[in-house]
Amino acid sequence: MNKYKGTVTAIALSILLLGCDVAEKKDNHYQWPILDGFPKPQVPENNPMSDEKVALGKKIFFDKNLSANQQQSCESCHQQQFAFSEALPVSVGSTGMSHRRNAPALVNVAYNKTLTWAHDGITTLERQILLPMFAESPIELGIAGHEKEVLARFNSKEYTELFALAFPEQVLSFELIVKALASYVRSLISLNSPFDQYAYLGDDNAISASAIRGMNLFFSERLECHHCHGGFNFTQSTGHEQQLIDRRPFHNTGLYYVENPPGKAGYPAIDIGLAEISTIAKDNGRFRAPTLRNIRHSAPYMHDGSVATLAEVIDIYAAGGRNIEHGLYQGDGRVNPLKSQFIKGFELTSEEKQDLLAFLDTLTDEEFLTSSKHQLSE
Incomplete structure (x- = not known):
């Protein structure tokens, strides 16, 4: 698809x-x-x-x-x-x-x-x-x-x-x-994850204290996660009988910033995202934010499957983008000028990172x- x-x-x-x-x-x-x-x-x-x-x-x-x-x-x-x-x-x-x-x-x-x-x-x-x-x-x-x-x-x-x-x-x-x-x-x-049982069915014991701390981090302005992965479906790309307006859920997350062709930096020419359809330069590298529901089980991540684990995804966002030091797509996505304003980087302690991962796990619907x-x- x-x-x-x-x-x-x-x-x-x-x-x-x-x-x-x-x-x-x-x-x-x-x-x-x-x-x-x-x-x-x-x-x-x-x-x-x-x-x-x-x-x-x-x-x-x-x-x-x-x-x-x-x-x-x-x-x-x-x-x-x-x-x-x-x-x-x-x-x-x-x-x-x-x-x-x-x-x-x-x-x-x-x-x-x-x-x-x-x-x-x-x-x-x-x-x-x-x-x-x-x-x-x-x-x-x-x-x-x-x-x-x-x-x-x-x-x-x-x-x-x-x-x-x-x-x-x-x-x-x-x-x-x-x-x-x-x-x-x-x-x-x-819609039957531990998070749903906690948030919508009122079961205070459905998720752990660590997951609750992670949830608070997720919805904080410090991390900005909820701006692209908000709402009950944890994605901006949501429409239903009460929401008819598209929120244009395409974002450049600083995953790449390479020379393709030489002298014109951006995402790899093999896939420049929404710009391929819109032909608008500022759409280079914009991809739809996927739902985070059951995210633990849908690895690998990103549009090209280039990120293996959720921990690595968090590290990339914490850094404000991905710096590829060697290989075909060498370049520093952290300085991509078209990067979303929400990918600005943040600091996490090891405990906070585990809390955030614990929260993401509560979105799993067995x-x-x-x-x-x-x-x-x-």
């Missing part, structure tokens, strides 16, 4: 198809697995949630028949035990092609206002899912050029029954596959990482 270079004709055609779909009933009584009082996610009017769509989408999500060569499924890069991410720096597609970016965790994606690491124009899962399906540079599922063959695999008796339940009287198409996948991914809600409701039934 990464950002791609170039124009992909198949994607453009599929997007057009998504604009010509059959109207569906809105009142389907889908029960969101959210806490009382929490806002419901926004859902496109032409793809309301239903249990039947979620069930169909889950089966497709785990099915390697969705890739042209039948070597990968969506789940190959988005595994439940890793908060629906994967333990690799960058993704590798079904044909063995390495990508530029780390597979983002699919945690509370229903609340995301923008999708992918650095694209402010992709705001719905229905549009985003087209990328791994049809993109050709890089290839993930590799459907482009194999559309008829791949679609035919979903014309089995079992799938025909599931499609009929999810989309009555509609003809099998990639449009329906995308809608079903989007519904399943939207159902991946994580049920989300293990629940059979997100798994494919045998």
